[in-house]
Every structure is written in C-alpha cells, then in structure tokens.
Amino acid sequence: MIGRISAKYAFRSLGRHPRRTVLSILGVGIGCALGMIAVAYYGGAAEMQIRAACESGTGHLRIVPDGWTETQENSLRLTDWQAALAAARKTPHLKSAAVRARVNGLLAFGNRTAGVEVLGVLPNVEREANRIVAKSELEGRYLQPGDRGAVVIGKALARRLDVELDDDLMVTLSGQDEMRSAMWRIVGILATGSREIDESICHVLLEELNEVSGFDAAGEIALLLDDHEFIEPAREYLDERLGQRNTVITWKQINRAVAANIEGDTAFINLMSAIVVLVVILGITSAQLAAVLERRKEFAILTAVGLKARHLTGVLMLEALLTGVAGAVAAMLLGGPVAYWIATEGINIGEFFGGEFAMEGVLFDPIIYGDFGPWIILYALSVSVAGTLAAMIYPAWFAVRTNPADALRTV
Numbered sequence: 001m002i003g004r005i006s007a008k009y010a011f012r013s014l015g016r017h018p019r020r021t022v023l024s025i026l027g028v029g030i031g032c033a034l035g036m037i038a039v040a041y042y043g044g045a046a047e048m049q050i051r052a053a054c055e056s057g058t059g060h061l062r063i064v065p066d067g068w069t070e071t072q073e074n075s076l077r078l079t080d081w082q083a084a085l086a087a088a089r090k091t092p093h094l095k096s097a098a099v100r101a102r103v104n105g106l107l108a109f110g111n112r113t114a115g116v117e118v119l120g121v122l123p124n125v126e127r128e129a130n131r132i133v134a135k136s137e138l139e140g141r142y143l144q145p146g147d148r149g150a151v152v153i154g155k156a157l158a159r160r161l162d163v164e165l166d167d168d169l170m171v172t173l174s175g176q177d178e179m180r181s182a183m184w185r186i187v188g189i190l191a192t193g194s195r196e197i198d199e200s201i202c203h204v205l206l207e208e209l210n211e212v213s214g215f216d217a218a219g220e221i222a223l224l225l226d227d228h229e230f231i232e233p234a235r236e237y238l239d240e241r242l243g244q245r246n247t248v249i250t251w252k253q254i255n256r257a258v259a260a261n262i263e264g265d266t267a268f269i270n271l272m273s274a275i276v277v278l279v280v281i282l283g284i285t286s287a288q289l290a291a292v293l294e295r296r297k298e299f300a301i302l303t304a305v306g307l308k309a310r311h312l313t314g315v316l317m318l319e320a321l322l323t324g325v326a327g328a329v330a331a332m333l334l335g336g337p338v339a340y341w342i343a344t345e346g347i348n349i350g351e352f353f354g355g356e357f358a359m360e361g362v363l364f365d366p367i368i369y370g371d372f373g374p375w376i377i378l379y380a381l382s383v384s385v386a387g388t389l390a391a392m393i394y395p396a397w398f399a400v401r402t403n404p405a406d407a408l409r410t411v
Helices: 001-017 019-056 082-088 123-129 155-161 207-215 228-242 256-292 298-306 309-344 376-403 404-409
Strands: 061-065 092-109 110-120 137-140 151-152 168-174 178-191 202-205 220-227 244-252 358-360 363-366
Touching: 019 092, 019 110, 019 228, 019 363, 019 376, 061 228, 082 092, 082 220, 082 228, 092 123, 092 151, 092 155, 092 207, 110 123, 110 155, 110 207, 123 244, 137 358, 151 155, 151 168, 155 178, 168 207, 178 207, 202 309, 202 376, 228 244, 256 298, 256 309, 256 358
Parallel strands: 110 202, 151 178
Antiparallel strands: 061 220, 061 244, 092 110, 092 168, 092 220, 137 178, 151 202, 168 178, 358 363
16 A cells, blocks of 8 residues: 555656756766767777678687797697687588688799788688678689689789789799799789788788798688677687697787777766766765755654654655656757667768778778667666656665654754
8 A cells, every 4th residue: 555655746746847857867868879879889980890890801719730829929820720620610610711821921023122921812601701802892803723823912012013914923932941933913902991901911812822931731721700799609619529630729919909899989988978877876876865854854754753764765756756757858858869860871980980990900990880779778778767766765774764853943
C-alpha cells in the first residue's frame, strides 16, 4: 500500500513545478545526448581505424616466424609454412589468408637508386586482402599468376626513379647467403594518394622473390577476419594448432601507432563523457536540493504521521528515476537523429587531408561513419538513470536527517 502511495506522491511532486522538472529533464537529456554523439562518432572512428589497419596488409592476425617480434628481420622464414597455411585457412570467420615474404632490396634505373622492402605476394589473394592494391588507382595492371620478371611499384617511387610502364629496373636483394641481382619490368604503378605509402610499394610474385633471393619459404601469413571481435578466438584456435613452430600476433603488435591512437581517443572520449555526466549530476543535485529545502515542512509532517526514512528515501529516488527515464527519452530524441546521421552520411575528414590519408603505412578511409544501433537505448537509460539517482543521494540524505521539530518550527 505504501508503495502505491509513494509512487502517486512522487508523480504529484514532479508535476507541482513543471518548469523545474522540464529543465531538469532537458539538462539530463542534453548532457546524455552529447555523450551519446561523442561515443557514436569515436566508436565509428575506432572501428574505421582498426579496419583500415588490418586491411592495409597487416591482417587482424599474422603468423610470423619465432623471434620476428623481437627483431622484425625480413630474413626470417616460417617453419613448415604450408602446414601453417593449411591451419590458417581453417580458422573460423576467415575472409582471406595472404601468404607473403619480404626482402630488403635496392632498385636502380640509370644513375638513380631507391632502397625498398620488396614484397612477394600471391596476386589473387593480395587483391582481396590488401586495400592498398584494391582501392588505389592503377596505371597498367597488377601482377598475375605466372608473371615472372614483373614488378608493380608505387607512384612516388616511380617518380623518384623517373621511370614509367615497361621500363626495366635493376634490383639488388639481400639474399639468403649473398647479394643477388635481377632485372624486373614495371607492369603497374599504384597511386594511393599517400606519398609515404607510394614510396614503399614494390610487389613481385612470391615465387619470383624466393627464386631471386634464394629463400624457399614464406615469411608471413596475414589473416583477415570477418570482424575484429573474432581476433582472440581465432588467435586461440591458431595457437592450439601451430604449437611452438611459429608465432601468432595481432595487428596491435604491428601497427603500434594506430593502436596507441585508438587507445588515446578512447581515453579522451571517456574522460569527456565523465566530465559531462559530472556537470549534469552537479546541476541536478543543486536543483533537487533546492526542491528538498522547499518541502522540509512537508517531509516533517509525513514523518510525523508515520512515513519511515526508507520510504521517504524511496519517494525521492523514485522521483529521480522518473526524471532519469524522461531524460533518457529526451537524449534519444535530441542525440539519436545526430548519431543516425553520422552513421549513415558520415563525416568527411578527408577534406582536411586532401582526400586519402595514411599513417604508419595504413591507408585510411576519408569518411568516418559513426556507430549506431540498439546500444544507444541502453546508453541513454544507464547514463541518465544512474546520473539522476546519484544526484539525488545527497538531497535524500539531507531530507532524512532533517529534524521534524526544527522543520515545523516557525521562524
């Protein structure tokens, strides 16, 4: 019985000062909406960075030789790489498994030279696994199976060497046991829009690279998954099957700068959201404390007629709960459309970078699409309700501690 009476009293109390109630709801709603928009944007930005890093050749996971993480030597090769590839291709949620090898080399044309990291690839798989190949402008063509003596380089590298299609490059490689040389003909020139990446592109067939360099195995297997959420299960799966022969690492261990950037952005947005929520809590606390002071005599009378402290606290907390739910609705009405627009239309940050942009060899998308889904309902409810309940703690404590006799005394 007392519960129904308390609920009725809480509703009447909120309707007694509609202007103050509406302002409190708007305060909660606006603060929560700002946090929602920020989380939606940065959530989409983080997902975009992870996807770009993994699709730029890194992969969500990479199988590397033992000792590679400490030295990152291109001369290291996988142990029984064909067995490792067979295990990789059975990994759950796998999109592609790209086999590669890397050798340090020197390209020369006339009296011009350029040091590069030559990448040996399987052409058909590389087109699927590497956005640098799939999304770049291509002059000429990309490598094809059986393309012996052919090479694809980046546009900035071509300019540096002053070469064009069908020119022959003299390549000197750091082979397995000695320096080795070969002549490769340029069949394609890739242009990503990033000078940093374009200067590093030098792709040849995997078997061609191994034949010239003297190595006879793959140096890495990059696994691209359906989603980065499957990284840990896939890593555990591979660890069980590969044993101690090779090492499985994640994209974070390769693209440390991108991973650190994401962690920094996440910490920043969490801090900003916490500050917004704190400001809202302080504002609601001030408003609720003023309301409690106005109702001191009312609370004294209720206490005198038998209303216990826990019931009084319950009434005030119920008022806070109702305000929080209403604030969550306001937050979804105010922030929901903005979050949806960011998720569908996106924000073109490429305009600030002149189109495509890159960092640490990662080719990023120019448009960031925010994160949007049912999570915004849970976010709005949890933040609004938790905030209003926290804001009511001190006013409720003050109301319970008030002496009825002092409250009823006429000054």
